[in-house]
Amino acid sequence: MRVSHEWLGEMVDLEGVEPARAAELLTLSGTEVEKVTAYGVGLDQVVVGEVIGLRRVEGSHHLFLAHVATPGQEPREVICGADNLFVGALVPWARPGTSLPIGVEIGRKRLRGIWSEGMLCAPDELGLGSEHDGVLILSPHDAEAGMPLDRVYPPDHVYELEVLSNRADCLSHWGVARELSALLSRPLRDPDVSRPARSASGPTVRVTVDSSADCPVYLAEILTGIGNTPAPAFIRRRLAAIGQRSLGGIVDLANYVMFEVGQPLHTFDLNRLSPPEKELAVGVRRGRQGESIACLDGVTRELDPETLVVTAGDAPQAVAGLIGGEASAVGADTGEVLLEAANFNWARLRSTSRRLRLRTEASSRFERQLSPHLARAGADRFIHLAVRHLGATLGPGAEGGAPLAPAAAIRCAPRRISSILGMQLSSEAVANPLRRLQFEVREAGPEMLVTPSPYRTDVTTAVDLAEEVGRIIGYQEVPGTLPPIHQAPPLEALAEPVARLASAACRAAGFSEALSLSLVSREREELAPRLIGDLAHLELANPLSAQLGSLRQGLLQGLLLSAHHNQARGQDRVRLFEQGAVFWARGQERPEEPWMVALLDLADDSPEDGVSRLRHLMALIASLSRVGGGGAVEFRPVTWRALHRTRAAEVWAGAELRGIVGEVAQPVADAFDVRGRVEVAELRLDGWLKPGGLPGHAAPLPRTPALVLDLSVAVPTRALLGPALQAVSALGLPWLELVMPIDEYLGDQLGPGLKGWTLRLRLRHPERTLTTAEGDAARQAVLRVLELEVGAKAR
Amino acid sequence: MTPVDLQELTAMALEEIARADSLERLDEVRLRYLGRRDGLVTLAGQRLRELAPEERASFGQEFNRASGQLRSALEARQRQLAAGEEEQREDGEWVDMSHPFRGPGQGHSHPVAGLIREIEDIFAFLGYQSVAGPELEDDQHNFQLLNMPPEHPARDSHDTFYLSPPAYGWLYRTHTSPVQMRAMLASPPPLRIIVPGKVARRDNPDPTHTPVFHQVEGLCVDRGVTLGDLKGTLEYAIRALFGRERRVRLRASFFPYTEPSLEADVACAVCQGSGCRTCLQKGWIEILGSGMVHPAVLRNGGVDPESHSGFAFGMGPDRIAVLRYGLSDLRDLYENDLRLLECF
Numbered sequence A: 001m002r003v004s005h006e007w008l009g010e011m012v013d014l015e016g017v018e019p020a021r022a023a024e025l026l027t028l029s030g031t032e033v034e035k036v037t038a039y040g041v042g043l044d045q046v047v048v049g050e051v052i053g054l055r056r057v058e059g060s061h062h063l064f065l066a067h068v069a070t071p072g073q074e075p076r077e078v079i080c081g082a083d084n085l086f087v088g089a090l091v092p093w094a095r096p097g098t099s100l101p102i103g104v105e106i107g108r109k110r111l112r113g114i115w116s117e118g119m120l121c122a123p124d125e126l127g128l129g130s131e132h133d134g135v136l137i138l139s140p141h142d143a144e145a146g147m148p149l150d151r152v153y154p155p156d157h158v159y160e161l162e163v164l165s166n167r168a169d170c171l172s173h174w175g176v177a178r179e180l181s182a183l184l185s186r187p188l189r190d191p192d193v194s195r196p197a198r199s200a201s202g203p204t205v206r207v208t209v210d211s212s213a214d215c216p217v218y219l220a221e222i223l224t225g226i227g228n229t230p231a232p233a234f235i236r237r238r239l240a241a242i243g244q245r246s247l248g249g250i251v252d253l254a255n256y257v258m259f260e261v262g263q264p265l266h267t268f269d270l271n272r273l274s275p276p277e278k279e280l281a282v283g284v285r286r287g288r289q290g291e292s293i294a295c296l297d298g299v300t301r302e303l304d305p306e307t308l309v310v311t312a313g314d315a316p317q318a319v320a321g322l323i324g325g326e327a328s329a330v331g332a333d334t335g336e337v338l339l340e341a342a343n344f345n346w347a348r349l350r351s352t353s354r355r356l357r358l359r360t361e362a363s364s365r366f367e368r369q370l371s372p373h374l375a376r377a378g379a380d381r382f383i384h385l386a387v388r389h390l391g392a393t394l395g396p397g398a399e400g401g402a403p404l405a406p407a408a409a410i411r412c413a414p415r416r417i418s419s420i421l422g423m424q425l426s427s428e429a430v431a432n433p434l435r436r437l438q439f440e441v442r443e444a445g446p447e448m449l450v451t452p453s454p455y456r457t458d459v460t461t462a463v464d465l466a467e468e469v470g471r472i473i474g475y476q477e478v479p480g481t482l483p484p485i486h487q488a489p490p491l492e493a494l495a496e497p498v499a500r501l502a503s504a505a506c507r508a509a510g511f512s513e514a515l516s517l518s519l520v521s522r523e524r525e526e527l528a529p530r531l532i533g534d535l536a537h538l539e540l541a542n543p544l545s546a547q548l549g550s551l552r553q554g555l556l557q558g559l560l561l562s563a564h565h566n567q568a569r570g571q572d573r574v575r576l577f578e579q580g581a582v583f584w585a586r587g588q589e590r591p592e593e594p595w596m597v598a599l600l601d602l603a604d605d606s607p608e609d610g611v612s613r614l615r616h617l618m619a620l621i622a623s624l625s626r627v628g629g630g631g632a633v634e635f636r637p638v639t640w641r642a643l644h645r646t647r648a649a650e651v652w653a654g655a656e657l658r659g660i661v662g663e664v665a666q667p668v669a670d671a672f673d674v675r676g677r678v679e680v681a682e683l684r685l686d687g688w689l690k691p692g693g694l695p696g697h698a699a700p701l702p703r704t705p706a707l708v709l710d711l712s713v714a715v716p717t718r719a720l721l722g723p724a725l726q727a728v729s730a731l732g733l734p735w736l737e738l739v740m741p742i743d744e745y746l747g748d749q750l751g752p753g754l755k756g757w758t759l760r761l762r763l764r765h766p767e768r769t770l771t772t773a774e775g776d777a778a779r780q781a782v783l784r785v786l787e788l789e790v791g792a793k794a795r
Numbered sequence B: 001m002t003p004v005d006l007q008e009l010t011a012m013a014l015e016e017i018a019r020a021d022s023l024e025r026l027d028e029v030r031l032r033y034l035g036r037r038d039g040l041v042t043l044a045g046q047r048l049r050e051l052a053p054e055e056r057a058s059f060g061q062e063f064n065r066a067s068g069q070l071r072s073a074l075e076a077r078q079r080q081l082a083a084g085e086e087e088q089r090e091d092g093e094w095v096d097m098s099h100p101f102r103g104p105g106q107g108h109s110h111p112v113a114g115l116i117r118e119i120e121d122i123f124a125f126l127g128y129q130s131v132a133g134p135e136l137e138d139d140q141h142n143f144q145l146l147n148m149p150p151e152h153p154a155r156d157s158h159d160t161f162y163l164s165p166p167a168y169g170w171l172y173r174t175h176t177s178p179v180q181m182r183a184m185l186a187s188p189p190p191l192r193i194i195v196p197g198k199v200a201r202r203d204n205p206d207p208t209h210t211p212v213f214h215q216v217e218g219l220c221v222d223r224g225v226t227l228g229d230l231k232g233t234l235e236y237a238i239r240a241l242f243g244r245e246r247r248v249r250l251r252a253s254f255f256p257y258t259e260p261s262l263e264a265d266v267a268c269a270v271c272q273g274s275g276c277r278t279c280l281q282k283g284w285i286e287i288l289g290s291g292m293v294h295p296a297v298l299r300n301g302g303v304d305p306e307s308h309s310g311f312a313f314g315m316g317p318d319r320i321a322v323l324r325y326g327l328s329d330l331r332d333l334y335e336n337d338l339r340l341l342e343c344f
């Protein structure tokens, strides 16, 4: 919303208050000033001239030669490109030597053989808004030739405000003036709402409101003898300053009052309200199915029982609080009006506004819970101005709705305010800022009774009062402290969170951390390898696009997209990991949100390299599990959708499947437009890793020497080492400390269908040196197991 | 053989030692003069007993001196030659040590994830525990218990993604605040938690919006917690994040779940407060929203607002990362371009 500094100055003394200072005070107290723009500053050099002659410049289609006069001076010739000039027009004339506020120096210029004596200006050239449709034509009501333009447009500043959604009271100059009055501690001058006595003659009006919940207050006032002549200059100037066009005296006045006191008004042409009866019956009721109304904006809108309408003789005349009807609109010939000053239910207006996809200045005020008390002030202010400036006579009026409850007093102890804010405030220090806000403060023993301004619907409790005191005093006055710790954090807080442990492990292993949106394209994710098997995706009911239409079930499609992104930008070696929640549907129940980590290792390399990268990935998984308290892991070869037929394994820890690891199948890599072999893993961490428990068990290091034996065997080419080693461990050989593979031979010297393993056995007796015979016995035992398990032969 | 002969022999030997140009040659010299059986100096020593007793003493002395001198000369020369040979070998193994090798070093942090860890660390110092909550929520926890009934105007800024079918009632949380509620309902005060996590709002991606982004929520509930405590806590955290010298200001605001409500701004680093494009000419950049937990929200969380009070705050690490690292487009944070990640 825009407000004018000059306009505000009528309601609160801003003498000596720079716009930047006022803007800062407003911003810090909650009404953020986004921008301050000078309006009509530096117009003292521009003069009002009268066009006394006008002709086309010979040989030009769009240039005119105007004779411009000021009293007591020879008329001068000015060339102008605008086509809205006419003889008798009063125009802003920047004579040679003038510098315009937008930074342009005006000189004498020769155009098509004619000397042009300066320039006739459009509004934007004068810093009066952004309009550039033609020369600014001044009304003879406001200006006369020879007058400096700053008499018509005194210097002003316009504030662009971002009003908080609970502060409907600030959507007006009066409201902002109330704030400044409190912030600056200067008295508030309320707008003049005095009005004459009613004339008893003429038509009368009756108001029927079906539900006071829908419409707490409806004031109808008849004004006769009103002339739809232009509103006074100060009103049009102020409306122009805040970017409002002039739409005729009556509508301008209604707009002016809305921007001044904050109450939306509607004016009906009394004689166009049907049926024209002696007593006009105005009603506020719900719309009916099948009803419609042709609105002021030329659109016909369907009504329904959810929509509030204003009726005359039961015929809809306006969508309440939103937009008036075309049939009863005020026109140039209007001489009698019915003024509406009402308040409508904010929630109903919000939903109507949303359904009709229409938002107006009026509706945006009502839907923020405008105070119903404003209606009276709005009506009276309009009446005051209309009587004074448009020659109106006040006729009969009527009211509908429920009697307005006065603002309720809030009981609160100054001590409570102090303890919320963390400041030691005396009763006086609490009462003062509240009184400055036009709140009534009464002492009641150790407590006080505070009645907020009736225009403030947002202040209802003691904490609301604390906020008012705090923001008017200024939060810079509150001393910063730290809350004392009364109780130590729970011991679980000391454990390193799983997410941090996993992130550190992956980074240490050379993988960089990625983050993706959790919204995916279902089609694309279905291509990618996932730990979860076939499960329908959770879909958004209102997605932005199909690309972001589903919730992710895994993390690998995101990493594959990132791999493609990097490769397309010349990064051939991509190692990324991502952690985060994924979403698994469970019918009507709360969806499951497993916490996952996925890793991706891509190099555009030879096939052998794929294997070593895959093995490094598996080593990382095993160590992550060990360090994270997840125990030993076992890799079980498997065929898995979207992974290489023979390069995929499930990751088991204990009796639980925790993840998958493998090489992405070539067609899948192709589908993601990724070149080279892509090694990936996806693991579910929650329920598996439990870092930070009490220390595990360790033992003193042995002092006796180890007996190290190597055992070379020939096995079938597809023999699996994992189960073979498990079988050896299961044997429970005494003193066997370690068995590990140290070599794999894949050449053909062993004969067709065979490969070679060399295993290293390390045996150790805790008290003595083992003998060669004991070593041989162990070697034989291992060999026997390998024979049984995988058909191994010694070599 | 006289002591004089011995001296000559020694001089010859020293010269040969000096001339030997390999360990092999040097060994030959050693054998010639000090060989156990027929070394020239060894043989000279064996003549000792042929001498008259009065000559023996001086000759013996001379012999010991000569053989000692030779031995140390041999040793020195050997050390010298050995070092030379090692040098040669290493010369043959030359590598270009200026090569800017980019091998598998440590991986890099994501700027947002790194920032979240930093924020967790700062608050861990103040006694806050990092907790998580579900990303899919119901209307109750995301809105109603936080004082945002249906049609509440504050819902306008929370354009929500609903899950299909809407009848099941799930939505993607629009803020991390529902975790406040869950934490209060789960355990009695005192509570000090920090909640990092993903949230979503229905904004089309552009340089300042992504439909999914991160928030870090904080909550402190205890006896006698004041707005001054909130201010002190925020000032500490903001200075820790943006530097001791950075100016901070608190501005009154409105959130349905806090009262009083405050927003915190830091001075724009680009223009130092004079106004520029980054700060939309304001000179300040908004970085977090906060306030004293609304009594109704405390009550909804099972906390008695008569005996306890609390404050809450929420910040956007994505936005803070963009500001802190001088990036220009929030969407870049979710491309995972290694050229960006490798900066962290």
Ligand SMILES: [Zn+2]
Pocket: B268, B269, B270, B271, B272, B273, B274, B275, B276, B277, B278, B279, B280, B281, B282, B283, B284
């Ligand atoms: Zn700036």
